[in-house]
Amino acid sequence: MSWIDIPDGSPFGAENLPLGVFRHGDEEPRVGAAIGDQIIDLAPVASAQMLDGAQLFAEPTLNAFLALGRPAWRATRNWLLDLVRNENDRDAVEPHLIPQSAVTMQLPFEVGDYVDFYASEQHASNLGRLFRPDSEPLLPNWKHLPVGYHGRAGTIVASGTDIVRPSGQRKAPDAAAPTFGPSQRLDIEVELGYVVGTPSTLGKPVSVEDFAEHVYGVVVVNDWSARDLQAWEYVPLGPFLGKSFATSISPWVVSLDALAPSAVPLPAQDPPVLPYLDGPNLTNFDITFEVRLNGHLVSSPPYRDIYWSPAQMLAHMTVNGASVRTGDLYASGTVSGPEKNQRGSFIELSWAGREPLIVDGKEHTFLEDGDEVTISAWAAGADGSRIGLGEVTGTVVPASAAAKREGQHARQHDGSLDRS
DSSP states (O other), X not given: OOSSOOXXXXXXXXXXXXXXXXXXXXXXXXEEEEETTEEEEHHHHHHXXXXXXXGGGGSSSSXXXXXXXXXXXXXXXXXXXXXXXXXXXXXXXXXXXXXXXXSEEOOSSOOOOEEEEOOOHHHHHHHHHHHOTTSOSSOTTTTTSOOXXXXXXXXXXXXXXXXXXXXXXXXXXXXXXXXXXXOSSEEOOEEEEEEEOSOOOTTOOOOGGGHHHHEEEEEEEEEOEEHHHHHHHOTTTOOSTTTSSOEEEOSOBEEHHHHGGGEEEOOOOSSOOOGGGOOTTOEEEOEEEEEEETTEEEEOOBOTTOSSOHHHHHHHHHTTXXXXXXXXXXXXXXXXXXXXXXXXXXXXXXXXXXSOEEETTEEESSOOTTXXXXXXXXXXXXXXXXXXXXXXXXXXXXXXXXXXXXXXXXXXXXOOOOOO
């Protein structure tokens, strides 16, 4: 399908062509498209071909391109497909192919707002069984609306960024008072993130039918979580410091058009949803994630059966009149499947620490300093091929010295133990 050599097993085939932002040596960051193990440096190619909007590929983020809207997105994809398929374009493109190994990938877009949903029934049920063993796993509202919360856009970081262990208040169930110190239950959350391109108008909800007019594509998300901080703080207003310290995203944004072959019908929803969440063409994507802890595969969560579709998430997020802006990111929440090896967080994989995983001969529950987590994902194409989403990686580093000193002072002051 392409004159460009694509190694076997590459996530970035000639039909994918995700966009990202890279830095080559001391040069300024700019936009490129991934194919095989290389990057097409789009700015010089587009300029040489006098493409409308060519200057946008010299920008340090994708935001200006994302703001153009769906007609421009589709025209750009068609141009890219022609570039990699047409042998006549070899002389124009080949001098501007750069090995991915020679660049540093950047955060692909400047994030406006960030919303995190809770859309996986398996994940929500698992946490319900852990935290409310004597009650129904799902709360009464869960199947009537996509539950979510607003996160911190300023702490969304590029893949490869080290994750400093967060500190805060924790309270052990048998403790009389909280203590302060580094989180002892640091966790991951495997998620799919949706990248907004076209903004909406304040006061005008986005319908489920208009999802693809506003969302350009997807990234892989690791929404790091401090479970002990979260457990103490979240009543009554929900996640705060236990979730806001870091969220990592993959460097390549895969377009909805590239993902189209992986679309699958949304599973049946019971009870029926309200009209603003209903529609005749609601779909999910047939995506499989792979979670590796220090290089070892520990889980493979499936996305295709997630309960709430991305169109429903966007419709609910705006139904009160809230607007979306270019660069907004909303994520699915933790993706988990029915099997133990399909769970998308360590709180589920270790069943809140009671059932440690054995990884490379060692017991693991929550994350330790020095642990590296890599989440990759691929979508199933109609012909059995794979559409790669790339990967997101982060390594846990110790809490800051200041936070450690504060925790030691707090324990000396109240005589409590540093427990979680």
